[in-house]
Amino acid sequence: MATPTGKAGNDENFENFENDAALQAVSQGAHLFSTNFVKTVAKEHQENLICSPLSADIALSMAAQGSAGATQTEFQNVLRLPAEKSQALQGYQNLLDKLNNVQNVTLKLANKMFINENFPVKPEYKQELQTYYHSDIQSVDFAKSDAAANTVNTWCKENTNNRIDSIITADDVDSDTALILANAVYFKGTWAHEFDPRATMDRPFHIDANNVKDVPTMYRKGNYKYVDLPDYDAKCIELPYANKDVSMVIILPNKVDGLAALTDKLDEVSTECSTRLAETYEREVRVFLPKFKVESKLDLGATLKTKMGLVQPFTDSADFSGISNVPLKISKVVQKAFIEVNEEGSEAAAVTAVAGMVIKSILIDFTEVIDVDRPFYYYIRHNGGTSFVSMFKGYVNVPEVQ
Numbered sequence: 057m058a059t060p061t062g063k064a065g066n067d068e069n070f071e072n073f074e075n076d077a078a079l080q081a082v083s084q085g086a087h088l089f090s091t092n093f094v095k096t097v098a099k100e101h102q103e104n105l106i107c108s109p110l111s112a113d114i115a116l117s118m119a120a121q122g123s124a125g126a127t128q129t130e131f132q133n134v135l136r137l138p139a140e141k142s143q144a145l146q147g148y149q150n151l152l153d154k155l156n157n158v159q160n161v162t163l164k165l166a167n168k169m170f171i172n173e174n175f176p177v178k179p180e181y182k183q184e185l186q187t188y189y190h191s192d193i194q195s196v197d198f199a200k201s202d203a204a205a206n207t208v209n210t211w212c213k214e215n216t217n218n219r220i221d222s223i224i225t226a227d228d229v230d231s232d233t234a235l236i237l238a239n240a241v242y243f244k245g246t247w248a249h250e251f252d253p254r255a256t257m258d259r260p261f262h263i264d265a266n267n268v269k270d271v272p273t274m275y276r277k278g279n280y281k282y283v284d285l286p287d288y289d290a291k292c293i294e295l296p297y298a299n300k301d302v303s304m305v306i307i308l309p310n311k312v313d314g315l316a317a318l319t320d321k322l323d324e325v326s327t328e329c330s331t332r333l334a335e336t337y338e339r340e341v342r343v344f345l346p347k348f349k350v351e352s353k354l355d356l357g358a359t360l361k362t363k364m365g366l367v368q369p370f371t372d373s374a375d376f377s378g379i380s381n382v383p384l385k386i387s388k389v390v391q392k393a394f395i396e397v398n399e400e401g402s403e404a405a406a407v408t409a410v411a412g413m414v415i416k417s418i419l420i421d422f423t424e425v426i427d428v429d430r431p432f433y434y435y436i437r438h439n440g441g442t443s444f445v446s447m448f449k450g451y452v453n454v455p456e457v458q
Contacts, residue, residue, distance in 0.1 A: 075150055078138070082147030083445050085136030086113045091323040094449045096363045097354060098319045106350040106395040106450040108241050108406030115239040115408040116360075117148060118167065118189055119369065119386065122181050122379030127368045134366045145188040151445065152190055155438060160299035161245035163438075163447075166215040167191035170208055170236040172198045177235065181379050199231040208236060208409065212392075215240035216405035219394045223407045234384055237410040241447055243436065245297035246401035251276045251345075253399045261346060262312045262430045263454050271455045272347045273429075274399055279338040282424055285328055290318055292329045293341065293426050297401060304402060305329060306345070307433045308426060315431040315451060322433075330444060344427040346455035349396040356389040356408075386410055395448060404436060404448045 090109030097107060113135060120131035121141065131137060138144045155165055167189045171177055173196065185191035198204045209222040219242065229236070251274040259273035281294040289310045296303040307329055309318050318325055360366040368374055374385040393406035435449040 075146060078143045078147035079150040079154070080147075081138045081143055082151055085138065086110060086151075086445060088136045088323075089113050089134065090446050090449065091326055092364065095319060095322045096359055097356075098322075098451065099363075100359065101352070101354070102453070104348070104350040104352075104450070104452050104454065104456065106352050106393045106404065106406075106448060107354060107391060108393050108404075108408070108448050110445060110447050111239045111241045111393075111406040111408040112356065112389070112391055114148065114152075114165070114167065114189070115237050115410050116366075116389070117144070118169070118185060118191070118237045118239070119376070119379075119410050121145065121184055121188075122178075122376050123369065123374075124377050125375040126373075127375040130366055130368045134360070134364055145184060149188040149190075155445070155447075158299055158302060158438065161297050161302050162217075162243065163245075163302070164215065164240075164242045166240045168211055168238050169193045170196045170204075170211075170238070172196060172231075172234050175234050175380070176382060177380050178378065196236075198229045198233040201226040201229050204229050204233075208238065211238065212240055212407045216242045216394075216407060217244070217403075219403070219405035220392050220407045223390060223392050223409050224388075228388060228390075233387075234380070234382070238407060239409075240405070240407045242405045243302075243447060244401070244403045245299070245302055248296040248298055248300060249276065249278050250401070251399035256347070256399060259344065259346075260429060261455055265312055269454065272457055274345050274347060275343065277340065277342045280341045280343065281333050281336050281338055282341045282426060283329070283332040283336050285325065285332070288318060288321060288325050288328065289314060290325065291426060292333065293343065294333050295343075295345075301439045302436070303439070304397075304434060304436050305333070306426075306428060308428055309430065309432070312430045315433065315453070318433060319451070326435075339424060341424045341426055344425075344429065345397075346428060346452070347398050347457050348452050348455040349394075349457050350450060350452065351392070351394045352450070353392045354390065356391055357386075360389060393448065393450075395450065402436065406448065 093109040196204045205226045212223045213221045255275040258270040260268045261271045284291045292307045294303045369386045376384040391408040395404040431453045433451045435446045437444050437446045
């Protein structure tokens with residue numbers, strides 16, 4: 057006969073199994089959404105890019121939890137959410153808990169719901185956001201657009217260490233705005249092995265076949281995970297931070313003009329890169345990496361609607377009956393992100409706002425060399441053991457440090 061202690065132990069093991077399964081399901085869905093997200097954005101954004109698919113995923117998933125019917129189905133298809141809502145909620149809670157407790161780097165994710173004064177939001181929806189997304193809820197008078205925008209932007213600034221000082225303008229809100237769902241991600245990490253600033257010097261960067269620019273380029277010789285990807289005419293390297301569960305991965309095409317072809321197959325390339333890096337050991341590599349700083353602002357509404365299949369939530373037939381009995385639709389999804397990479401490490405931040413859910417009535421040796429001297433793709437990821445989560449992704453066509 058099982059003892060009470062044994063039964064409690066079994067219950068605990070089963071709960072841990074369920075939690076791990078939920079986390080893995082949400083992480084896998086976030087990875088699939090993330091790759092599709094960047095590939096889609098890349099076709100419309102020719103400049104240097106930094107974005108946080110994770111931030112977009114979390115903000116949109118908060119809206120998804122209040123959806124029903126065809127609207128809910130679209131959210132599930134685009135975000136690759138688990139079919140069971142309870143598993144999705146548990147998975148996001150576990151993901152946020154895990155990422156907010158990473159040691160030896162500064163990593164912070166924050167969520168908040170700004171509700172128009174006197175707008176009736178269902179208590180159970182508020183409770184879900186507070187419990188599973190650790191989301192604060194604040195009442196705002198959106199009719200006072202300047203003050204309302206300032207309230208949202210102040211929150212963004214505070215939760216990104218002053219790196220993102222504004223995400224919406226007064227023109228983005230008015231008396232018909234019902235609520236704004238916001239997610240902020242902030243990261244700052246030092247390299248496990250810092251680059252020596254004395255080794256940084258101007259080196260040529262091949263913008264394209266005809267244009268070259270001298271840019272400040274860091275150098276370090278050390279042990280890194282590095283693999284060739286011959287099937288994709290590329291190579292990749294993993295640069296770990298002080299917490300080695302967090303790293304920057306750089307995928308470098310072999311050809312100066314190879315980034316576009318790489319981006320077209322981003323899902324395959326990313327999967328192959330992650331698989332190969334997990335299977336390889338560190339070896340001595342000479343790394344030349346440009347310093348860079350990128351800031352991007354993306355209006356994601358059109359991208360989500362016309363390119364990714366998230367149409368219903370933006371229409372008058374949207375069903376957000378889990379949020380309120382008053383008909384709602386999304387009017388705007390905007391993200392602003394920042395990254396700086398230097399000898400010490402990386403600093404990155406992003407905010408996504410599902411803004412204005414509106415009332416519908418309205419040398420020569422044996423050392424490998426990776427010389428990042430042409431346009432490249434990069435991402436910052438967390439290795440959760442059973443799954444990887446990419447927090448930031450982007451590409452650099454021309455390194456800038458100003």
